[in-house]
Amino acid sequence: MNLIDFSASPLALLPPVIALSLAIITRRVLVSLGVGICLGAFLLANYSPINAAVYIGTQVKSVFIEDSGLNTWNMSILCFLLLLGMMTALLTLSGGTRAFANWAQVRVKSKRGSKLLAAFLGVFIFVDDYFNSLAVGSIARPVTDRFYVSRAKLAYILDSTAAPMCVVMPASSWGAYIMTIVSGILVSHGITEYSPLGAYMRLVPMNFYAIFALLMVFAVVWFKMDVGPMRQHEIEASHGVGFDSDSNIKDLTEDLDIEESDHGKVSDLIMPIVMLIIATVSAMIFTGNQVLAADGKPFAVLGAFENTDVGTSLVFGGLIGLIVSLYTVFKQRLAMAAIRHTLWVGAKSMFGAIIILVFAWTIGSVIGDMKTGAYMSSLVQDNIDANWLPAILFILSGIMAFATGTSWGTFGIMLPIAGDMAGATDIALMLPMLGAVLAGSVFGDHCSPISDTTILSSTGARCNHIDHVATQLPYALATAFIALVGYIVLGMTDSIGISFLATFATFAVVCCVMIRISRCKMLPKESLAK
DSSP: OOOOOOTTSGGGGHHHHHHHHHHHHHOOHHHHHHHHHHHHHHHHTTTOHHHHHHHHHHHHHHHHEETTEEOHHHHHHHHHHHHHHHHHHHHHHTTHHHHHHHHHHHHOOSHHHHHHHHHHHHHHOOSOHHHHHHHHHHHHHHHHHHTTOOHHHHHHHHHHHHHHHHHTOSSSHHHHHHHHHHHHHHHHTTOOSSOHHHHHHHHGGGOHHHHHHHHHHHHHHHHTOOOTHHHHHHHHHHTTOSTTOOSSSOOTTSSSOOOOOTTOOHHHHHHHHHHHHHHHHHHHHHHHHHHHHHTTOOOOHHHHHHTOOHHHHHHHHHHHHHHHHHHHHHTTTOOHHHHHHHHHHHHHHTHHHHHHHHHHHHHHHHHHHHTHHHHHHHTTOSOOOGGGHHHHHHHHHHHHHHHHSOHHHHHHHHHHHHHHHHHHHOGGGHHHHHHHHHHHHHHHHHHOTTOHHHHHHHHHHTOOHHHHHHHHHHHHHHHHHHHHHHHHHHHHHOOHHHHHHHHHHHHHHHHHHHHHHHHHTOOGGGGGGO
16 A cells, blocks of 8 residues: 655644544543544545555554564563563462562551652662563552552652663663664764763763653652642542542452452562562573574673563563462462462453553554654754754654654654764764753653553553553653753753753752642641651
8 A cells, every 4th residue: 555655744743643632631542542543544545544444454463463473572562461460460369469568568657658669669670661660560559559659659650760760771671772773873973982882871871851750759759749630649549539540450459359368478479570570681681692692792791681582581571470470379279260260350450551552552653654753853954053952852852752652763763863963063962962862752752641651650550541641741841841951051061060960950949849839739638648
């Protein structure tokens, strides 16, 4: 089928803008994504309903089948979701979740402590953002629920520690992907003074959004900065409201008939999670080393992470975690009927997230064919003062990632463009411009309702998806403003030290304003939530 080329047309923005607007207005994610898919297909098929239907069928098929074989990446993620759902359900059946909640309630003395637990877990589990959001959610949710922390606050903590942490860690799936792209940029521009890893490490302190998104999480937790819609969710949670608000993703113990064992131990929760982490990391190193060996290269940990098969590693880790979880229920001699029922319940609990992901992947293909990214990148190809390029690239990458729902896709499009622009204007701005693209991509992905990372964060917290998007947005926008100041100063001074100090000063001022707003609007009944 011949598709219309919209790379030079503002119509390229129409499907994502319509989908995002409807999702925010109607709070019906699937309907909104479906409208965006149909609209994009209609435009691409030159307004032919029959060709549009054929196109949609082809795109949906490509989610599952690619080049006459399985789409291994998508299937790996869906399989990992199902495995993690079943594993989480078994953790509930074994009594491990209850035991850990009871253990943590003795040692975690406050609502603040429960949120700090979730934040620290999010920082330390940095292998992959998908894994981070789902695994940390399953561990922290019982504890935060006991202290009446809103599911929206937990989803914010998960989302704001997942991608921001992964993007600044070289030993992660994100770090490996970014280094691969940066390596090509360095070669194409003849830059030899640092390696791809060296360039990546230099980019870390320039990723102002990721750094200050992490700092913002701890500031929000410590100073109780509940602003915007988050404040209402925290008030409702303090009265026990909002813990079963999502009709698509129910908590495993709510209306799903899982009876928790009274003989569970903390180890019944910790051991499967730890084995899941160890197995996933080991599989990443093993699959990466296979590629190195095939190319005749010596083993290196970072080299293995650069070449790893993330999808296969996640599935392997999920299988090991599930097997260990089965062991925890078998050793208690629980009835096989209860175990089979729990496995089905766990898989079924992920169906809502899986359907949303399939829709999100489909509209991602539509947006790619519409060439939305190419159109948006063309907006910065005109004559612009080089000093403003880091700030402009941060904004443009943020908009692109928000509209497309993918930070990795934005990396692939914008990093080479940023490299070419730096080569044509001022090569000294190469790293600042690449850092701005990384930060802007994470920002846009962080805010987008159609981002798979955002979807999985709401899944991990068992939070209504649009509630998560709405409550997270004020914090994300505030952090984006802080980062933007940093990129303006970085472009003007070409000094990381000065720009970082300016960014930190802006962060302090923004936090003071948010603290004042949250305290000025505090109602007497909110004292119950402290």
